[in-house]
Amino acid sequence: MQPPLKRCFFYNLRQMPYTDAHIWQRSLLAERIQDPSLDDVLILLEHPPVYTLGQGATPEFLKFDLDTSNFEVHRVERGGEVTYHCPGQVVGYPILNLQRYRKDLHWYLRQLEEVIIRVLAGYGLIGDRLTGFTGVWLEGRKVAAIGIKVSRWITMHGFALNVCPDMTGFQHIVPCGIADKPVASLAEWIPGISCDEVRSQIARAFAEVFDVDLIEVAR
Template sequence: MFHSIYPYKKRCLLYNQGLMPYLDAHAWQRSLLTDRIHDPSLDDVLILLEHPPVYTLGQGSNSDFLKFDIDKGQYDVHRVERGGEVTYHCPGQLVGYPILNLQRYRKDLHWYLRELEEVIIRVLAVYGLQGERIPAFTGVWLQGRKVAAIGIKVSRWITMHGFALNVCPDMTGFERIVPCGISDKAVGSLAEWIPDITCEEVRFYVAQSFSEVFGVELVESQPKEFFHSE
């Protein structure tokens, strides 16, 4: 549990998971969101995990940003309801899925996106790295390389999807797409600056930063058995 000298008013369940198939995590998010639409008093949730290699397309994203034939089935590709263009998930990339009731915070999606960026920027600062925002784009950059992608979906002010921070992934998967539809800006990972960095250590700082930025007390929890990764 993450404690602070500040009296938190909100509780947020923290699910620290390992490697989980994308569709399992997606179904879990949808279940949590549906539960909270029906009962808005339920606690907020932050899921931290990694995915096996997978490509995802946002709801209105352009499949031209894939550099391979989507019908050949060589790679797992899923179109989901988040905003944003195509992205890539794989081990070594830490993914965060906040399921938050924004009525407890601010009913402002731009504010929420900036706060998610702030979480990542504070994590980078722990390592002495200066994360940057680029106007007109969502995400976090480090010396001109995009290290964190963000894409969300909000239903009745309940959030799902979230952020993906490249910690120490195999970056070759990004070569098969135009990441986030941005062709003139490279992607990067923290391992380029900190060669021995691991997702395990970064998890702690992401959780700590999330707790500070959103003013919540994180309560480490275990999900239903169905959603335990192998």
């Protein structure tokens, strides 16, 4: 007899300011550190334009002056270098207790990549991993960035998939600190693609890869 699937609450949201989502993630993480029996969570949303730097990120990958620009910039506790979020990019924040899965951060990163690779495969596209890097590429161009934070084996932060964003915001940074590998969006391969349809594909792939029962809830 198959064991029951793990439950994972699913918030499928529209736009949310980055700071609001960050506070929410930290609250969910703290609750689960306090009570590890709480169910896992997957949040999918979009952000207004914002740049984020990982905790050890190098400011030299910014092509603007932090003190004089009008850009919204936040340094947060995830790994990785600078990245850009904006409407048209689906951001996923899994709050998972890895003790239910595998206590292995490399495994977890590869699973997040696998979610995106399966989404791309559904559109007849072959997503690639590049040795030594984290994320997913299409024909040598990066379409998904991944950066995580794990505390007591509970995850926060996650992945960002460029679906149909205005890509000009990426021109102000060296995305993920990788100067020789350009970024791209799915719209360049699939004109007319929308975040709404991709969200449902991400949810389906996530449930398959992590073997969970997604329970959609409103916030």
